[in-house]
Amino acid sequence: MANPSRFLLAGVMGWPISQSRSPMLHNYWFEKHGLAGTYVPLAIEPSGLRAALRALPALLFSGCNLTIPHKQEAFKIVDEVDITAKKIGAISCVIVRPDGSLSGTNNDWYGFVHNIPDFAPDWKADLGPAAVMGAGGGARAVVYGLLERGAREIRLCNRTHARAKTLAAEFGGPIKVFPWEERHNVIDGCAMLANATNQGMIGQNALDLRLDKLPKQALVCDIIYNPRETPLIEAAKRRGHRTVTGLGMLLHQGIPAWKAWFGIAPEVTPDLRARIEATL
Numbered sequence: 001m002a003n004p005s006r007f008l009l010a011g012v013m014g015w016p017i018s019q020s021r022s023p024m025l026h027n028y029w030f031e032k033h034g035l036a037g038t039y040v041p042l043a044i045e046p047s048g049l050r051a052a053l054r055a056l057p058a059l060l061f062s063g064c065n066l067t068i069p070h071k072q073e074a075f076k077i078v079d080e081v082d083i084t085a086k087k088i089g090a091i092s093c094v095i096v097r098p099d100g101s102l103s104g105t106n107n108d109w110y111g112f113v114h115n116i117p118d119f120a121p122d123w124k125a126d127l128g129p130a131a132v133m134g135a136g137g138g139a140r141a142v143v144y145g146l147l148e149r150g151a152r153e154i155r156l157c158n159r160t161h162a163r164a165k166t167l168a169a170e171f172g173g174p175i176k177v178f179p180w181e182e183r184h185n186v187i188d189g190c191a192m193l194a195n196a197t198n199q200g201m202i203g204q205n206a207l208d209l210r211l212d213k214l215p216k217q218a219l220v221c222d223i224i225y226n227p228r229e230t231p232l233i234e235a236a237k238r239r240g241h242r243t244v245t246g247l248g249m250l251l252h253q254g255i256p257a258w259k260a261w262f263g264i265a266p267e268v269t270p271d272l273r274a275r276i277e278a279t280l
């Protein structure tokens with residue numbers, strides 16, 4: 001664990017950053033654990049990312065999270081990138097090592113798979129085919145998580161077909177790519193549907209997806225957390241599906257970050273979830 005007599009520091013770098021709920025999450029945990037420390041929002045322009053990351057050791061930061069638009073650029077800056085971040089193609093968490101070097105990892109997939117049991121304790125990735133909409137950074141974390149948990153069939157649809165094909169080629173394994181126009185049919189027979197596009201996010205249109213072919217017992221997940229419940233989640237609830245909202249993915253990805261930064265495994269509690277949901 002980090003030196004307990006030291007004021008513990010971590011933060012999130014993004015541009016913009018004011019919308020981030022991460023400071024609320026991590027500062028809740030500092031308080032819960034009675035630790036002297038803080039987690040700060042760091043508004044870092046893309047041109048300043050290198051200098052900002054390189055300053056972390058001198059500032060005695062234990063590490064930081066990265067959000068839009070820094071998750072790819074950080075690859076060129078940190079000293080080591082682990083296999084998970086390489087595969088996902090994005091760094092979500094930087095750890096300052098004792099010698100001052102920086103290592104990059106990605107905990108988004110962990111957040112995705114650990115959030116699901118909070119809503120569906122009996123969930124298993126191999127219950128049946130999983131349909132994933134999207135092929136951006138979030139979708140790559142979702143697919144990685146599903147494969148990690150033993151999914152045997154992933155049906156992938158993305159508006160830009162080539163991007164989905166690239167994802168499938170890079171990941172290998174049981175991923176079948178379908179044209180975007182096929183999305184309404186692709187969900188037929190699926191045990192899970194996950195939206196990893198930005199459709200349904202505040203300021204965006206709802207995901208244009210007809211659910212009539214989705215089996216009633218299928219679990220419907222959205223990784224978007226603002227709004228708290230997307231139109232997809234609302235539509236799925238109306239059809240009687242069990243649903244998984246996106247906030248918990250953000251909350252759970254903080255756990256491995258804390259383990260790496262401070263040697264502590266914090267908890268995602270209903271109280272924490274409710275407090276952050278109240279701000280959405």
Ligand SMILES: NC(=O)c1ccc[n+]([C@@H]2O[C@H](COP(=O)([O-])OP(=O)(O)OC[C@H]3O[C@@H](n4cnc5c(N)ncnc54)[C@H](OP(=O)(O)O)[C@@H]3O)[C@@H](O)[C@H]2O)c1
Nearest residue numbers: 134135136137138139159160163197198201223246249250
């Ligand atoms: N809960 C969490 O912890 C968490 C973590 C990561 C992301 N997210 C959320 O997930 C969402 C996606 O993030 P990201 O990082 O994956 O973004 P991204 O890399 O920019 O990918 C955006 C995805 O949305 C698709 N898309 C955009 N406009 C579309 C449209 N009009 N119709 C259909 N598809 C469209 C894109 O398709 P094209 O390839 O065709 O452009 C792409 O698949 C965001 O809302 C983000 O906040 C949540």
